[in-house]
Amino acid sequence: MSDKTVVTVTVNGEEQEALIEPRLLLVHLIRETLHLTGTHIGCDTSSCGACTVLLDGRPVKSCTVLAVQANGREVTTVEGLEGPDGLHPVQEGFKEEHGLQCGYCTPGMMMTSVALLAENPNPSEQEIREAISGNLCRCTGYVNIVKAVQYAAAKEGATA
Amino acid sequence: MTAATESTVQGAIGQSPKRVEDDRFIRGRGSYVDDVQLPGMLFMAIYRSPFAHATINSIDCSRALAMPGVLACITGKDLEAHGLAWMPTLAGDTQAVLATDKVRFQGQEVVCVIAKTQYQAEDALEGIDVDYDPLPVIVDPGKAMDADAPIIRSDLEGKADNHIFTWESGDADATERVFQEADLVVKLDTLYPRIHPAPMETCGCVSDYNTATGKMTVHLTSQAPHAHRTLFALVAGLPEQKIRIISPDVGGGFGNKVPIYPGYVVATAASLLIGKPVKWIESRSENLISTGFARDYHMSGELAATKDGKMLGLRANVLADHGAFNAQAQPSKWPAGFFNIATGSYDFKAAYCKVDGVYTNKAPGGIAYRCSFRVTEAAYLIERLVENLALETGIDAAEIRRRNFIQPDQFPYRSPMGWEYDSGDYEKALNIALDLVGYEELRKEQAAKRERGEIMGIGFSSFTEIVGAGMSKICDIAGLAMIDSAELRIHPTGKGVLKLGVQSQGQGHETTFAQIVANELGIPSDDIAVEHGDTDHTPYGLGTYASRSTPTGGAATAIVARKLREKARQIAAHMLECAPDDLEFDSGTFSVKGSPDQKKTVQECIFAAYQPGLPEGMENGFEDVTYYDAPEMTYPFGTYICVVDVDKGTGEVKVRKFVAVDDCGTRINPMIVDGQIHGGLTQGFGTAMMELISFDEDGNCFGGNFMDYLIPTAVESPSWTLGECTTPSPHHPIGAKGVGESPTVGSPQAFVNAVVDALSPYGVTNIDMPLSAHKVWKALRDAGVSDE
Ligand code: FES
Ligand code: FES
Numbered sequence: 001m002s003d004k005t006v007v008t009v010t011v012n013g014e015e016q017e018a019l020i021e022p023r024l025l026l027v028h029l030i031r032e033t034l035h036l037t038g039t040h041i042g043c044d045t046s047s048c049g050a051c052t053v054l055l056d057g058r059p060v061k062s063c064t065v066l067a068v069q070a071n072g073r074e075v076t077t078v079e080g081l082e083g084p085d086g087l088h089p090v091q092e093g094f095k096e097e098h099g100l101q102c103g104y105c106t107p108g109m110m111m112t113s114v115a116l117l118a119e120n121p122n123p124s125e126q127e128i129r130e131a132i133s134g135n136l137c138r139c140t141g142y143v144n145i146v147k148a149v150q151y152a153a154a155k156e157g158a159t160a
Numbered sequence: 161m162t163a164a165t166e167s168t169v170q171g172a173i174g175q176s177p178k179r180v181e182d183d184r185f186i187r188g189r190g191s192y193v194d195d196v197q198l199p200g201m202l203f204m205a206i207y208r209s210p211f212a213h214a215t216i217n218s219i220d221c222s223r224a225l226a227m228p229g230v231l232a233c234i235t236g237k238d239l240e241a242h243g244l245a246w247m248p249t250l251a252g253d254t255q256a257v258l259a260t261d262k263v264r265f266q267g268q269e270v271v272c273v274i275a276k277t278q279y280q281a282e283d284a285l286e287g288i289d290v291d292y293d294p295l296p297v298i299v300d301p302g303k304a305m306d307a308d309a310p311i312i313r314s315d316l317e318g319k320a321d322n323h324i325f326t327w328e329s330g331d332a333d334a335t336e337r338v339f340q341e342a343d344l345v346v347k348l349d350t351l352y353p354r355i356h357p358a359p360m361e362t363c364g365c366v367s368d369y370n371t372a373t374g375k376m377t378v379h380l381t382s383q384a385p386h387a388h389r390t391l392f393a394l395v396a397g398l399p400e401q402k403i404r405i406i407s408p409d410v411g412g413g414f415g416n417k418v419p420i421y422p423g424y425v426v427a428t429a430a431s432l433l434i435g436k437p438v439k440w441i442e443s444r445s446e447n448l449i450s451t452g453f454a455r456d457y458h459m460s461g462e463l464a465a466t467k468d469g470k471m472l473g474l475r476a477n478v479l480a481d482h483g484a485f486n487a488q489a490q491p492s493k494w495p496a497g498f499f500n501i502a503t504g505s506y507d508f509k510a511a512y513c514k515v516d517g518v519y520t521n522k523a524p525g526g527i528a529y530r531c532s533f534r535v536t537e538a539a540y541l542i543e544r545l546v547e548n549l550a551l552e553t554g555i556d557a558a559e560i561r562r563r564n565f566i567q568p569d570q571f572p573y574r575s576p577m578g579w580e581y582d583s584g585d586y587e588k589a590l591n592i593a594l595d596l597v598g599y600e601e602l603r604k605e606q607a608a609k610r611e612r613g614e615i616m617g618i619g620f621s622s623f624t625e626i627v628g629a630g631m632s633k634i635c636d637i638a639g640l641a642m643i644d645s646a647e648l649r650i651h652p653t654g655k656g657v658l659k660l661g662v663q664s665q666g667q668g669h670e671t672t673f674a675q676i677v678a679n680e681l682g683i684p685s686d687d688i689a690v691e692h693g694d695t696d697h698t699p700y701g702l703g704t705y706a707s708r709s710t711p712t713g714g715a716a717t718a719i720v721a722r723k724l725r726e727k728a729r730q731i732a733a734h735m736l737e738c739a740p741d742d743l744e745f746d747s748g749t750f751s752v753k754g755s756p757d758q759k760k761t762v763q764e765c766i767f768a769a770y771q772p773g774l775p776e777g778m779e780n781g782f783e784d785v786t787y788y789d790a791p792e793m794t795y796p797f798g799t800y801i802c803v804v805d806v807d808k809g810t811g812e813v814k815v816r817k818f819v820a821v822d823d824c825g826t827r828i829n830p831m832i833v834d835g836q837i838h839g840g841l842t843q844g845f846g847t848a849m850m851e852l853i854s855f856d857e858d859g860n861c862f863g864g865n866f867m868d869y870l871i872p873t874a875v876e877s878p879s880w881t882l883g884e885c886t887t888p889s890p891h892h893p894i895g896a897k898g899v900g901e902s903p904t905v906g907s908p909q910a911f912v913n914a915v916v917d918a919l920s921p922y923g924v925t926n927i928d929m930p931l932s933a934h935k936v937w938k939a940l941r942d943a944g945v946s947d948e
Binding site: 021023024028031032035036037038039040041042043044045047048050077078079081082087091094095096098100101102103104105106107110128129130132133134135136137138139140141142143144145146 | 178179181182183184185186187188189190191192194195197278279358359360361362409410411412414443444445665666667668831832834835836838839840841842843865866867871872873874875877879880
């Protein structure tokens, strides 16, 4: 196999260094090397979004990004959402509005939602549906996920 | 059912506490099988057949074995030496674990590679060389019984055809007589296509053999961990006390995680032989091409009626495509599941059905995808026939249902094919749905649109489900009675643990089952921790599928809580120096009838249960266990109405409104019930509109990844208007019937009936699912409709 290489990635605010194969996918760096298993894998065709994380604040499907592409950059995973003041409004919204069932799609869904609200703090239902259209959920039927994002938007609006 | 006074205890039935399981999921702290990382863990990848039917001449793994990190390549021959090349299926057939003689479907497991890393295991698949001789392929089940058809199961001694079973139900002669008398007969040939449950988490396991203790721990994506432990014991010959199945958080199941798959068996055998943990997680493509598909029922239905729309008789003939191995998951005595529930919500004089199962060169199955054993296909057939009867007679689709419903005073109702329905008020559900949708206005709008040449349709489904198996006298799986269990242990401080034999895959059992305890025992649901999914720590049960958790495990929970309530009552009476019968129980407090100040809380009684000074002969402690064998099935029902607009130019179907009125008996947590219905309706929408696993003539699978197998995204998924009515089950301890599957069982035909209704002015009487824009467009063009 090809020679290993060192990457330095800031994950959830902490700088991490790892010696990896250049072909290692970001999702595997996160899950296997750093043991942050909240980021899930649901497909092999970049279709499901279960693996969504933020790379420098923008949502990416981490199964479709090489770990080396994250070198020197900042990654936020679901484990980084909760702050010293408690749950992120999006996390709270998913619980309050019953926006999850099996929970498998949930981390990716929440990361996409966080990115949406950063860009568009007051999205319409249609905008929410389009924003999460790259994230598949087999359990909820999306109605309550939309409500969860709206809950978070309202909450963030109130505290902004 | 005993009518309980409404409890005011936190979390009691009817309240919607937020889900306790969410606290870990929203933090990314769930624990799914792929999250299990053990020291020294090895990884397994599976080399699969590219052919649908081919003889294996030779398998050469030498190139793979020379690749970095590769420790072993396991073939069928290797397994044969341990008697493991074949395994029994839940349906009493055998299935190749790894192919020895030939491959029988594309994607079949041939070689397993064990390596130090996942990447190395997958790299090594390129180093497997198999020499095949392709054989003729059967894709069309209609050709499986042709005289010149190749024999797929040449491994079965004396097998000279591709027939699996023929199963009949009902009275053929009586049905024929009714058909002779009828004014008219409506016929429908329809395919309920092959689809896949596709939970977001695929299947997999981590098998961990402890060489010191001889104990095998298998972390497994399992909907039925206890049954799987027993099957592992039977298949692998391991002593059952040395097997522990842990089904941690499961990322959706929907029936996909009921069977045992070859990957589980090989990973477990590999761990046993190598003495290290072995992880196998299938990819999405592997999940779609090789694990339990659903449906694939080719149905011919006939409905006999009078000209004023009174239904008399039903007859159905089904060709069931089970793929290369009969690996369907149905109760043992039911080769076609409960397909004979096909008379649905209607009072027929006579009915008869016949189902033939055949082998084809396709992935084995079929499993009950969010379905209680073929009720989905049955409900589809009857509701499609009723729609066509309405078209044929010109009687309104709501009215024709109303005229034929089983009436409330007919319950318990014995159906012509032998089921005893517990309770129902079908017209009530229909009326609520009609109101919610604004039916009269819609029909007026439709008439006006038709004048203008616009296409709009309204589709109904007034379905009846049969769930909660249940009934060990007629239902077992591999000989195991379909009971379920609950063990309740309350600690001295009044807080405790409920352990279940059923297994959540997102249904929220940790919340709802604690609510049943809250209701029955008066302890806040927040004070009850629910455990499931670890066979070393929970009582035996048959697992979660077929909407059976609440009907069976829920019943067991209510009963065990009642047993303990009686113990608490004895203690309270002892402390209050009165007779137990002099006490009233309300929301967790026993009080003396007539002197309500004389009282003890259930928590006080529980603390006393751990103290000296109990009533004469009573043991200390506060725990009990119940195994529940349901006396009957439960029969949830409802009416769904779908309104669609069809684009003449493109064939695109837009769901404008969908009303769903469900009656699932008592609702434990209304928020969770609504969530289940949302999810099931969306799956039904996917079935009706987009999902399909198909094959070319060589048996190549189309639909083997999420770019080809389309499941609904947030953009095309409709919103839902929900309504409810409540007709409790008379034989269930809390009157609950179960709800998980009603929406997948009930909804697909509502979408299809709406589109058939929309296109009926052009003479269209059937379109098979999925109703892609292209199919609808083609139906319109075939009917001579142009864009303008
Ligand atoms: S795992 Fe499905 S998109 Fe990344
Ligand atoms: S909650 Fe199960 S996939 Fe979304």
